[in-house]
Amino acid sequence: MFSSRWCRRGLSAALLGGALAAGAAETPQLAFPVACAPDRDCWIQNYVDVEPGAGVRDYACGAMTYDGHKGVDIRVADRSRLASGVEARAAAPGKVIGARDGMPDHGAGRAGAQPGRECGNGVRLEHGEGWTTQYCHLKRGSVRVRRGESVQAGAPLGAIGLSGLTEFPHLHFQLEKDGRAVDPFRGACGAGGEPLWRADVLAALPYMALRFFNSGFASGRPEHRRVSAGEYSASAPDRGAPVLTFWFELAGVAPGDRVRYSLRGPDGALLAEREETIAQPQAAAFRYLGRRRPGEAWPPGTYVGEASAERAGEQMIRQSVKREVLMR
Ligand SMILES: [Zn+2]
Incomplete structure (x- = not known):
């Protein structure tokens, strides 16, 4: 276990004959x-x-x-x-x-x-x-x-x-x-x-850039206000939902970052797909995509929302998120 304390860093006082080096500071x-x-x-x-x-x-x-x-x-x-x-x-x-x-x-x-x-x-x-x-x-x-x-x-x-x-x-x-x-x-x-x-x-604190931090599904167009309130985490869309959307939030986007996202149905069929290149830096980007209900009800099964983000360069970053929702 680590004890939390303030420790003396810098030149050891002992090396200086017991006198504390001038400027040696208590650091947290x-x-x-x-x-x-x-x-x-x-x-x-x-x-x-x-x-x-x-x-x-x-x-x-x-x-x-x-x-x-x-x-x-x-x-x-x-x-x-x-x-x-x-x-x-x-x-x-x-x-x-x-x-x-x-x-x-x-x-x-x-x-x-x-x-x-x-x-x-x-x-x-x-x-x-x-x-x-x-x-x-x-x-x-x-x-x-x-x-x-x-x-x-x-x-x-x-x-x-x-x-x-x-x-x-x-x-x-x-x-x-x-x-x-x-x-x-x-x-x-x-x-x-x-x-x-x-x-x-x-x-426990690796540098946290370009990361998915929140994602889910909604019946209809998701509102960021409701995402922030945690409302979509409480209830899953059902087979009668007029529109099914997959949404996510991505922290730390920078110009040039490539973001791909998709929504797939139970048989793996692609329902919606999007790809974009970020133009403006943003602390937290909110994105979603969806599809209107085909016919009377969504076919039963597992629906999958996926997103990935990529930053090219010396230290390439690639992050992704995958969410599933079961409709019975
Ligand atoms: Zn602050």
């Missing part, structure tokens, strides 16, 4: 700040934008971020997951220096945000040596800590919600040193140096 060893399994039931939607000017770049030289983004957005698939409470947890031991609750969970983006309160319901912790962490967009009524309180790494702070400047269910986690945002991943295109996540956390 961060625990994952959400009670979820990365890459299974949550993932990183946006990394820190390490490009100082206009334009975007994440630590791995990709575009999984947006201009000026200072934190790491850890998201869950849809709003229905929030009902049971997805805990935000302290990434390191520290002291609560700020806590806010009482703001509504609107998830309406800029339209619902109050200037100066973009974080919504949130918590800020101080860890010593100028390091702080911030946890934003928590659910109203969920904040469990008070200013002045000490917390251990992993301590529950509140639950993911939709307060402040947010449009999708996620925790905005922000690390700062002396008031300046720091990317805990560092990396090739970032500030360099050792990542600030604990080794076991880092191992």
